[in-house]
Amino acid sequence: MRKLKVILLSLLLVSSFACAGNKDYVATIETKHGKIIAIFFDDTPVHKSNFIALAEKGRFDSTEFHRVMKGFMAQGGDVFTKEKLPPADWPTLPAEINSKHFHKRGMIAAARQPDGINPEKRSNGSQFYIVLGKVYSEEELLVNMSSLQSAFMKYIQLGSQEELKNEYIRLYDAEKFDSLTTLLISKRKEIEESLNIKVTKDITPERIEAYTTIGGTPHLDGEYTVFGQVIQGMDVVDKIAEEQTDFRDKPISPVFMSVTIEKMPKKKIEKQYGFSYPESK
Template sequence: MAINKVVSYFFVSLLLVSSLACGQNKDYLVTITTRHGEIQAVLFDDTPQHKNNFIALAEAGRFDSTQFHRVIKNFMVQGGDVFGKEGLPPQEWPTIPAEILPHHYHRKGMIAAARQNDNINPTRASNGSQFYIVQGRTYEELELTTDFTALQKAILQYVQLESQRPLKEEYNRLYAEQKFDSLTNLILSKRDEIAQALKLTLTKTYTPEQIKAYATIGGTPHLDREYTVFGEVISGMDVVEKIAQEPTTREVPDTPVWMQVKVEKMSKKKITEEYGYTYPAIK
């Protein structure tokens, strides 16, 4: 009798281990269908509240017949306004606690959660349904690693110094002529000089991987550490590009870009084979 119990427990344990292993070897493949084509994506395990919420909305069909309602070329495309579609008053829209992680940054193709501004949302909680896909642009290392907000304040202080009168005149001339690219280049060229003179830190820290990604792939780095990034497009960025090219009025596409969203469980091996996505190593 005792032996039978041991054997029974042994087989139950094997089944549990097998079930857990099977679950770890599968993932949800997200497919967003639009009139421009399909976008496939995966969602990150280390942002579980955002991943589970998105999957639940998709499985219930609640994303269907929502739009990409906010489109800004060379920035991002935003959609999935489930609660607006369902007529829920904005003050009652659910939110998700922030899951902002430093290794998930806003390179091109990343999926992140929209949210209200810090002044009314200091915890940076995400909207319970709306998401955006990053398009962005490429950045040189000097531009990427500069804290522009701090630098802009610093240069206004710096040009007040008597010794910097020529710089002040050049700054004012470029501003008056609306040569803003040249003005930006001028400000950047003076960054380290200003930092040293005023004893300020005017830089932001990025890893070599991030610097390379923003220089070659592109993205929207000023959103890093501000919004929860919880997924990544693994196929169909050409569709995102087409959506980003839509003519808009006040950022709303003149012709609606409706979406349908489905999720299906698929082995990670198959996702890698079909879409070339490499899952991060489990630490």
């Protein structure tokens, strides 16, 4: 009889864990422009639980999207300034940088202090940003621009490249920096062959696909913890990014937020928001 009870209890526990695994937390970030719906990743547990705890206690409410840069990101959730906590006392979170999660459009990542004072890349304990970014060509993604620039300067010193050198000087003097970038990239292959060097980066097909279609901010990869994703409402983030800003990139007309959390079955999340969990693929 006791053995039967143990078996029944074990089955009940397994069933409970299975049910818990079939549900997830959904955040609704409400703004004057509309609602942003987001989920958070299980493999960034510290950041996920921290965001949920702050939201459930209402601590995000009345914070702003205080730093907005069109074509880059929208940052908000400055709980500790709202609560008048001195910056020196702001809590931080350990980095949970995971190569699976990168800065494609719609990703949510944690803000942080720069490496000079934060070499461990610890995250701010409340502030987050939503990635906007831009669409890249495959060539732009593959090229290591710092290496290419250095190699290009060596290349144009060759006597055979006088015409290219003059073109570089002309574009530089005219401050046509986008055209300069295009020129450098167009010469990549011949520079690699001539100087016998490699100026390209290794990047996964998944990232190439994302950055060349929906876009993002690839230069932030590996530097900040990406811990969530917008699953509905990127049009709202775009509207926030259209706000007129001051010299600090802060919207002149404040964009306040309130955040609520709801636990929902994953199947419902997939059906309602068109999001697909990796285990469902």
